[in-house]
Amino acid sequence: MEKKYKLNRLKTTNDIRPLVDQHWASLREAKAKGEMVAWASAPTFIFAFAMGMKCHFMAGYSAYCGGIGAAVDVLQAAKMGGDLAESCSYHRLHMGMAEAVRRDIPINPDAILPIPDIMIAGRLCPEMAYYAEGLNRRLGVPVLPIEFPIVFDREDVPRIKKYFAAQIKETVIPTLEKVCGKPFDYDRMSEILTVLKKVVTVRNKCWEFFKEKPSPWTLWDYGVSIAPLFYMMGNPVGIAYYEKLLKELQERKEKGIPAIGPEGEKYRLYWDGWLPWAFLGKFMRKLTPHAAVCLTGRYLWEFYPDPDMIDPEHPVETWINLYYDGKEPLAMEYAPKGALHDIGNLIEDYSLDGMIMFSSKTCRLWNISQLDVIDILEKKYGVPGVIIEGDMIDPSMVSDSQIDTRLEALFELIDARRR
Amino acid sequence: MEKLLKRIGEITSDPYAYVARLKEEKEKRIIGCFPMQVPEEIVHAAGLIPVVIWRGNEAVTWGHSHIPPYYCGIVRSFIDDAVRGKLGFMDGMIFHVRQCLLIMDIPLIIERHVKPEYMKLLYLPPVYPGKATRDFLRSDLELFKKSLEEYTGNTITDDMLKSSIAVYNENRSLLERLYEIRRKKPRILTSAEITKIVWAGMLMQKEDHNELLRDLIPLMEARTVETATTKIKVIPVGCLCQAPPFDVLNMIEDLGMVIPDDDLYVGSRYFANKVNIDDNPIEALAERHLKKTPVCPTKGVWDVLWADDVEEMVKLNNASGVISIHVKFCPPHACYYPDFKSRMIEKGIPEILVQVEHEMLSMEGIKTRLQSFTESLGGNNGEKI
Numbered sequence: 001m002e003k004k005y006k007l008n009r010l011k012t013t014n015d016i017r018p019l020v021d022q023h024w025a026s027l028r029e030a031k032a033k034g035e036m037v038a039w040a041s042a043p044t045f046i047f048a049f050a051m052g053m054k055c056h057f058m059a060g061y062s063a064y065c066g067g068i069g070a071a072v073d074v075l076q077a078a079k080m081g082g083d084l085a086e087s088c089s090y091h092r093l094h095m096g097m098a099e100a101v102r103r104d105i106p107i108n109p110d111a112i113l114p115i116p117d118i119m120i121a122g123r124l125c126p127e128m129a130y131y132a133e134g135l136n137r138r139l140g141v142p143v144l145p146i147e148f149p150i151v152f153d154r155e156d157v158p159r160i161k162k163y164f165a166a167q168i169k170e171t172v173i174p175t176l177e178k179v180c181g182k183p184f185d186y187d188r189m190s191e192i193l194t195v196l197k198k199v200v201t202v203r204n205k206c207w208e209f210f211k212e213k214p215s216p217w218t219l220w221d222y223g224v225s226i227a228p229l230f231y232m233m234g235n236p237v238g239i240a241y242y243e244k245l246l247k248e249l250q251e252r253k254e255k256g257i258p259a260i261g262p263e264g265e266k267y268r269l270y271w272d273g274w275l276p277w278a279f280l281g282k283f284m285r286k287l288t289p290h291a292a293v294c295l296t297g298r299y300l301w302e303f304y305p306d307p308d309m310i311d312p313e314h315p316v317e318t319w320i321n322l323y324y325d326g327k328e329p330l331a332m333e334y335a336p337k338g339a340l341h342d343i344g345n346l347i348e349d350y351s352l353d354g355m356i357m358f359s360s361k362t363c364r365l366w367n368i369s370q371l372d373v374i375d376i377l378e379k380k381y382g383v384p385g386v387i388i389e390g391d392m393i394d395p396s397m398v399s400d401s402q403i404d405t406r407l408e409a410l411f412e413l414i415d416a417r418r419r
Numbered sequence: 420m421e422k423l424l425k426r427i428g429e430i431t432s433d434p435y436a437y438v439a440r441l442k443e444e445k446e447k448r449i450i451g452c453f454p455m456q457v458p459e460e461i462v463h464a465a466g467l468i469p470v471v472i473w474r475g476n477e478a479v480t481w482g483h484s485h486i487p488p489y490y491c492g493i494v495r496s497f498i499d500d501a502v503r504g505k506l507g508f509m510d511g512m513i514f515h516v517r518q519c520l521l522i523m524d525i526p527l528i529i530e531r532h533v534k535p536e537y538m539k540l541l542y543l544p545p546v547y548p549g550k551a552t553r554d555f556l557r558s559d560l561e562l563f564k565k566s567l568e569e570y571t572g573n574t575i576t577d578d579m580l581k582s583s584i585a586v587y588n589e590n591r592s593l594l595e596r597l598y599e600i601r602r603k604k605p606r607i608l609t610s611a612e613i614t615k616i617v618w619a620g621m622l623m624q625k626e627d628h629n630e631l632l633r634d635l636i637p638l639m640e641a642r643t644v645e646t647a648t649t650k651i652k653v654i655p656v657g658c659l660c661q662a663p664p665f666d667v668l669n670m671i672e673d674l675g676m677v678i679p680d681d682d683l684y685v686g687s688r689y690f691a692n693k694v695n696i697d698d699n700p701i702e703a704l705a706e707r708h709l710k711k712t713p714v715c716p717t718k719g720v721w722d723v724l725w726a727d728d729v730e731e732m733v734k735l736n737n738a739s740g741v742i743s744i745h746v747k748f749c750p751p752h753a754c755y756y757p758d759f760k761s762r763m764i765e766k767g768i769p770e771i772l773v774q775v776e777h778e779m780l781s782m783e784g785i786k787t788r789l790q791s792f793t794e795s796l797g798g799n800n801g802e803k804i
Contacts, residue, residue, distance in 0.1 A: 086747065147544045147555075163552075166550075336527035361487075
């Protein structure tokens with residue numbers, strides 16, 4: 001008789017939804033309370049937070065839309081505004097929200113955010129700037145642009161770091177001071193980083209549990225827990241959340257409770273690219289019956305893996321260094337050479353059996369040379385991988401049968417190599 | 420004139436053979452420059468022949484192992500050509516990796532499977548305000564120059580660079596003149612022929628293209644064109660990075676429309692904006708990069724509107740409508756397009772979108788759209804040209 005596997009859900013992750021809801025509610029209510037609002041793409045929100053602004057984060061908003069089931073209606077509103085289905089679904093969600101407000105198209109009210117006082121367009125991916133440019137053309141909101149280059153070769157890091165730093169000092173801080181009518185609050189930025197350092201430190205202890213066999217938690221558990229590390233940065237509730245999570249993981253280890261029951265995972269997998277925010281349940285339902293579990297991913301490891309890099313005494317420099325300094329500058333991990341290095345480390349550190357390379361059809365930020373990356377890694381580590389095409393948000397881009405076929409192929413490959 | 424057009428047709432019908440032959444004839448190294456913003460003048464000043472990388476005319480085969488189908492035609496086609504060994508005549512390749520996300524896929528694949536003698540990644544910034552951006556742009560161009568010096572073993576002096584800029588500026592002036600003649604006598608050449616003339620300039624050594632244009636322009640000036648036919652004038656817009664399919668241009672004209680001008684990359688956008696030769700040459704090339712017009716959605720310009728640019732072109736040509744040609748899976752154009760469309764509506768300028776792909780399975784859909792557009796503009800009862 002075929003063995004039945006089931007997912008043992010963590011209890012702590014139930015706490016995240018109210019925290020996230022609270023974050024977005026406070027943003028929706030900000031204007032009524034006379035607070036200033038910014039929208040941000042790429043990790044630039046910290047500068048708005050330092051100034052006491054309420055700040056949205058582009059990908060975070062998109063994940064939230066997916067999570068609350070609002071994405072389909074908002075994407076439809078974007079279509080009514082003329083957006084092409086092939087455009088980045090994060091871009092379309094923002095355009096859709098703006099169209100819904102402009103044309104009074106009914107969408108989930110929780111997906112409607114206040115029009116900001118400024119849009120901080122971090123151009124990590126060029127498409128992250130298009131939404132701000134588009135909203136400026138439609139709504140007239142001022143844009144504060146920052147070129148935030150992905151770096152392909154280490155030799156280019158120092159000069160690009162210098163450029164990034166110069167933009168922050170020359171443009172970002174003075175513009176925010178002008179918009180807010182007060183000096184930049186370096187002390188508040190230090191406080192935010194102090195909290196982040198604590199959260200990251202505890203999070204890293206949680207990461208250690210991914211090395212356990214069987215693992216007591218999944219990448220999806222971590223994926224739904226990233227807000228305190230990122231767009232809720234500086235909120236002390238993040239420390240309490242991760243401490244509680246750590247405690248639960250320790251208890252699970254002691255009691256021998258794996259993420260996948262009854263006796264743990266059969267396949268330990270790497271997940272490349274964005275998490276499919278609107279389809280987390282779908283993927284989990286497809287993986288669990290095979291006793292397959294995703295444990296690591298380059299995207300979710302970008303949230304400040306090294307707490308020693310965070311120096312609250314030097315807040316602005318810390319932010320620059322996090323992306324453009326150290327042994328593994330985060331700005332390199334999007335590009336293939338950085339990806340190869342990072343994924344290779346994850347395969348070895350977490351004893352992985354296979355790779356799922358999620359290739360988004362509309363946002364290609366994590367897709368860069370993915371087919372060649374998978375080929376190189378397979379040859380180097382002997383770990384097979386498959387591409388799964390889809391989208392983070394848009395259901396019209398996600399095919400069940402394609403996912404099923406590719407997952408089955410992956411499990412067959414892993415089994416064949418084990419024999 | 421037919422002889423010159425025949426030569427241009429030969430170059431553009433098989434650019435692979437032409438460029439390979441060029442390399443042998445000139446005994447110079449060929450450097451492929453991925454469109455659209457690589458400053459070719461620096462490559463030229465290094466004594467090399469810069470050619471603008473093109474979209475091939477074959478369906479993607481081996482490329483499928485390296486690039487998904489939901490990438491734009493030129494990236495897919497170029498990678499396919501590269502991994503099939505069709506670009507062996509290119510000694511070097513240059514990619515501006517900050518232009519769009521799709522270009523970022525190319526470098527690793529080229530490094531792994533082609534290994535050209537010279538490969539350079541540029542990080543040219545968008546047109547953002549502030550000294551930091553200008554300083555970085557200049558330093559990126561200086562490093563580019565230095566890398567070419569190291570590759571060739573020769574110093575590129577300011578005078579050499581100014582001399583190359585002069586050649587390129589002359590090319591821009593000649594193409595401007597060609598377009599002026601076309602505006603006055605729109606049917607003097609077909610739009611496909613005009614596009615091929617511009618495209619040939621991206622493949623030829625610029626001095627040779629200048630010579631060709633110097634021969635061609637007087638012939639065009641002298642030729643009279645029948646003006647009695649009633650036709651509708653339209654402006655094609657977009658088709659970033661690559662030449663539009665000639666079938667589409669021919670179809671527009673076959674349906675009774677005339678193209679007196681264009682806002683296409685392989686068209687007026689390529690030769691827009693001369694470089695100021697009196698400045699420090701690197702500074703001058705940086706200034707050209709920082710020009711906000713013609714508006715390009717890859718360059719981070721939001722305070723000047725593309726639709727305003729095109730409206731000027733429509734007025735200048737007394738055109739009746741605009742045909743947006745969007746290369747499927749070109750994110751910069753796709754994300755900008757709704758705003759362009761809505762401004763066209765506000766301005767009362769009829770506009771239609773045509774999407775083109777590398778492997779066009781059928782032209783019928785495009786034909787139907789263009790037929791409807793023609794009829795909405797009044798069929799063949801437009802103004803006399």
